[in-house]
Amino acid sequence: MVTVETALALAALVVVTAGMAWVVSLVATQARCVDAARDTARAIARGESSAASQAEGRRSAPAGADIAVQVADDVVTVEVSVEARPPWPVLSHLPGVPVSGRAVVALEPGHPDPLTAPDR
Template sequence: MVTAETAVVLPVLLAVLAGAVAAVVVVGAQLRCVDAAREGARAAARGEPAAVVRELVARAAPDGATTGLDAGETVRVTVTATVEPLGPLPWRIEVSATATGVREPAAGYTP
């Protein structure tokens, strides 16, 4: 009796475990996007060149992430990444984060 019940419940337990692992992977990637966007917005607000901003974002972002930079009086950095939470299974989730900041007066922005 116990063996049959275990055989029925085991696939359900594995599915719950896979879902939990996938959730942790997606949330971790989302947090890395948020951190990368904030880091990029801070650097852009200080007046760093776009290449430096993209380099800082690339260090903090998940692998394969793309960076969008809109610099003006208000800077906006968007980081987007595609995550495969279950490895080889064909399931992809896109996560992104945007951070904005006002350019500092010492950065020398003139409209």
């Protein structure tokens, strides 16, 4: 009887540990989205072209992330979003969790609208 209880307890422990690892993975993905949004917004605020700014953000973004940029009233808003999936093949059939990060930065004075400026 003790063997069955131990086996069930160990199985429950494995499930809880996997769940905690998944939560840590989601937090890390969200942090990467925030970093990518910040990097992209800073590059645009400095006057970099839209393509160069997004390339800079993609370096720190999770794979498959979408980067959306808006410029209005001398303020750049960047949102990076991705659908995070469990990293283990056994759980790949589970639905993804939407994760995003956002950054808002003021444009540097004297720079033209970076979304309409020609690429350098």
